[in-house]
Amino acid sequence: MNGKVKIGLMGLGTVGTGIVRLVESFQEDLYKQTDSSIEVSKILVQNPDKERDVFVHPDKITTNPDDLIYDEEIEVLIEVMGGIEPARTYILQAFEQGKHVVTANKDLLAAHGDELLRKAAEKGCDLFYEASVAGGVPILRTLVQGFSSDRITKIMGIVNGTTNYILTKMSQEGLPFEQVLQEAQDLGYAEADPTSDVEGLDAARKMAILATLGFHVGVQWDDVSCRGISEVTQEDIQYGKQLGYTMKLIGIAKRDDDCVEVSVEPTFVENSHPIANVNDVFNAVYVYGEAVGETMFYGPGAGELPTATAVLSDLVAVVKNIRLGINGREMSFPYHEKRLKSPDQVFAKYFIRLIVQDESGVLAKITQLMAENEISLEKVLQEPHGKGEAELILVTHSTSKASIEKFLQLVREFNIVKELKSCYRVEGGE
Amino acid sequence: MNGKVKIGLMGLGTVGTGIVRLVESFQEDLYKQTDSSIEVSKILVQNPDKERDVFVHPDKITTNPDDLIYDEEIEVLIEVMGGIEPARTYILQAFEQGKHVVTANKDLLAAHGDELLRKAAEKGCDLFYEASVAGGVPILRTLVQGFSSDRITKIMGIVNGTTNYILTKMSQEGLPFEQVLQEAQDLGYAEADPTSDVEGLDAARKMAILATLGFHVGVQWDDVSCRGISEVTQEDIQYGKQLGYTMKLIGIAKRDDDCVEVSVEPTFVENSHPIANVNDVFNAVYVYGEAVGETMFYGPGAGELPTATAVLSDLVAVVKNIRLGINGREMSFPYHEKRLKSPDQVFAKYFIRLIVQDESGVLAKITQLMAENEISLEKVLQEPHGKGEAELILVTHSTSKASIEKFLQLVREFNIVKELKSCYRVEGGE
Structure with a gap:
């Protein structure tokens, strides 16, 4: 039963580097888990001459996506380039070639998840994307499998580490937004253009993915009402403290009477709620199920190795499916009609x-x-x-x-x- | 592809009642998840005349286990009787008949897990036991699948709700152990004979299961060094508070250099650690992985519906496997040799x-x-x-x-x- 599985890796940034590292250092464990030795055989990069933090044989590096998509020996494509295009096109082409895909690309999933999943199912391919939400916290698997027998009615998420870091610092040290943002940029926790994080767009994409899987309703990123943290003042935070609240950027997805609401906004959380104590760059997803009640899942939301290990857990699932001959057969599509609440229902x-x-x-x-x-x-x-x-x-x-x-x-x-x-x-x- | 799956239910106590309730009220969702309608067709009880909190047609009730084990229409057996025997014998007989088994029985798994899993694999049957640890928190799946590509080095668990309730009350209200235990018994959080909870035996069994899955090492309940909370005094708790610690009954499993330690003991946890804030009857499992770093999974550890939904999530997995024809093929057995640390290595x-x-x-x-x-x-x-x-x-x-x-x-x-x-x-x- 055991064999060799060749992987094509698209992207050699932070997460891609982590993947190369982990495949190497955990080779034995991956083999024991899958009965297969896993080899990253081709890597797509933009600039082949760039200096890397990890050694990769130059023969594996290419700037031509076709070297991966049309390599018959490659069974699985890992996409960690980010952005909608050309990632979407490459992934669709890979499915046409019968390749399975693992991606960490939340933007792509939140905008084109349905299209990609249908193409994958049509071609008998797997498409997994655990790393797209809450990095190292295996929350998508938990929603799909762990709560398969429950009816989830509420999901609350701190799913953006950058804004959680900023709000934590503002709360704990009394500093203004602009100063903490600058610090976060200096530390590499925030990007030079912080709009996507600070305005809640990144969190909105992740909440769309969580709501889709949790509620079995096809929620897209533009269904999510979204407000960022740039207007949150120190005065707001201090008055909230007096009332026993902590300020967090919270993604909320609720389902009542077959209607759903999904939003991302700065929110005062009562200190007694478990999510109020989730600080710094950590992420957490709180899930309320009719049967199970309150649960919460906590861990690092980003970072080289946490995200890379999430990608690789998907790869392990794909390789196990290859061994079992069941790729593309575990797909679940939203089976409830999408009905969004109007403001008088929220x-x-x-x-x-x-x-x-x-x-x-x-x-x-x-x-x-x-x-x-x-x-x-x-x-x-x-x-x-x-x-x-x-x-x-x-x-x-x-x-x-x-x-x-x-x-x-x-x-x-x-x-x-x-x-x-x-x-x-x-x-x-x- | 869709069909009907008949279930035999062994035990109609708290969890069994919850299962009957949930199968009924979530029938549509279960159907959508599995393409199968699920029917509890026979129920094994000790006393058929006992009044129940849920309506069950009298024809389904039996006191003879053979009515379930040798019913050819029953494909899956759910065991929620508890205790080692006769549960072990019934489950082994069920495997001989080619039936899949879902159980919530931690005592049985911690003592005879290896025997049962090997028999299941031999007969091409599934054996799942998510509900045996931390009730509604899908922690076993998380360890096996979510962290399949990581190397877990530490697991810390609050896996017994009764003792967590007692220690929380002792800490927050300054009451002595005996008084809080009495209260817990009055509230139904502690049993008339509280030994198994209070002396850490229940937690030890759960830690053996977590360590086995997390470290890929066959840990049994008697490998776990165990100390209960009955000697914890109010003075200890108060001195701990002065030093910034919270008293918890913590199960600890650690792996260093291929040697493992597993223990359950009253432990002072620094207040800044996420597990220090897990209170009342809630459970939590903290997992440290080399790649992912710190994660924690939180939720109800017991109770009718949380435990029942965990059992049913396993049932959904079994039924999906039946549809895919892959039962008994996803078993993973410990692949590292068991080497327990000596006291000079802990x-x-x-x-x-x-x-x-x-x-x-x-x-x-x-x-x-x-x-x-x-x-x-x-x-x-x-x-x-x-x-x-x-x-x-x-x-x-x-x-x-x-x-x-x-x-x-x-x-x-x-x-x-x-x-x-x-x-x-x-x-x-x-």
Whole structure:
């Protein structure tokens, strides 16, 4: 039964380098797991002359994707280039050649997952992508297999390490956003152009993948409502602390009555919730199932070796499937129709911070306005703000997003309100 | 491809009842996952007249195991009776009949896992047991598949909910062990005879299973060194708090240089370690892999529906394997030789609490004795204890268990030491 499996590797950046390293150092274990010796036989790179952190025989390096896609000896393609194109085209071509594919490419999966999976199934090929979400945490397998017999109703994820690092530093050290972002860039935790991380786009892609697998509904990246952390201020964080909350960039996917909501936004999490304690660059995915209740999965969200080992765990699965002759037969496609909630179906608690005139009756007028919009109040915090003004923090009971949006609009126009400072979703207290 | 799969259920206690409930309420989802309708067709019980929390047609109930084992229509047997015999015999008989088995029976797996798995493989049958460890947390799948490409070097588990509940209450409310145990019994969290939980035996069985799968070494329950929580005092917990530690019953499995250690013992965990915040009846398994680094998996360790859904996730896997024709072909057996560490190979930090004479030079004499035994000191805390005595807390740097045992023996005989109060392992600060 044992044999040799040749791999084509597309991309030799951080993750690609990790893959080459691990295949070498874990050769014996991989053999014991799969009855096969695994060899990275060709590597596609952009610049063959670039200096690498790992030794690769020059004969293996190529700049021509066809050297991998049309090499008949290569059975599995590992794609770690990132980006939509040309990765999408290469992968589709690989399926046409009957090759199995392992990828870490969240952008591609969140945009074209359905197309790729259908092509793979049609050609009897495997397509696995564990590394695309939460790096070293095997959360996709957990959703698909571990919770196959449960009905998942809520997924909360800290799935972007860069923003979690920034918010952790802001919370723990009282530093402003810009300064911590600069530090994160200096440490290599944030990219030179941090938009995708900071504005929540990266997290949105991962949440689309999690919601698709968790709810059996085809959610795409543009179904995810998305708000980043660049407007989060130190004042917000400090007022949240007073109320027992920690600020996190949280991806939330909920299913109620066959309708789903998926969003990424800066969120106050009650300190007692397990996800509130997930700090620095760590990721965590909290899953609530009707039968199982509360679970959480925690680990490194990125990094050379954590991501590489996730890719290789998929490779082990592909090679086992080759031995069993069942490639392409374990695919599961979303079987529930996609129905996205409208804003009047999305319910949450909200934290609202206002600057108001510091005079008698103001709180009464504001709470009156809330009541008129069917918003009830859980907590109030009022502090003087100088110049005859007061800082007013309102935390609502669970209320619809539509009501909150209408209320915020009215508040902006209200003459006793000087400024609407911020509004954040609150999670974790149910 | 779709069809009908008949199940025989052995046991209709808490978990068995949950299984009947979930098969019914999740029928549609199970069908979508497996292309098969699943029917619990026979149920083995001890007392057919007992009142049940769930409706079962009387025709399905039997007291004769042969009605399940020799029913040719039954393809899968679910065993949730517990205990070694007759469960072991029934399962072996079922394999002889070509039936697949799903079980939640940790005692059986930790004692006879190898025998059962070999028989299953010989007969081309599946044997899955996800529910045997950490109830609703799919940790066995995670170890086998999620970390298939990594080398796991450490597993730390809070795998017994009863003791975690007791220690949490003792820590948070300052109550003595006996009172909290009584409360836990009243709440149904602890059994009338709590020995198996309180003395760590239940946890030891689960750690044997985790170590076997994580390290690819055949660890049995009697390889696990085991100490319970009944001697843990409120004073120990309070002194630990002063030093930044939380008391937990921790199962530890470590592998160094191809030697393994597996133990269950009350342990002080540094508060910064993620497992320190796992409270009440929740379970968590912390896994350290060479490539992935730190990960943790958290959820309910027991309970009707969490355990039942874990059993059913295994059933889904079995039914998928039936459709794919690959039952019994995914077995993995330990491929590393079992070499257990001797006490001079087990290294950890230790917390030692002594009552000593409160006179000058005592600390010097004790630290001198430590140095002679190659133990170095990380922290010291001394407090008056009245009657010319002092309470002395010593926390060591990492040191061998053999050295600590020798030191404790010498301390007991030392004339300036009035009493050796306690000694606990300390984890989480590396």
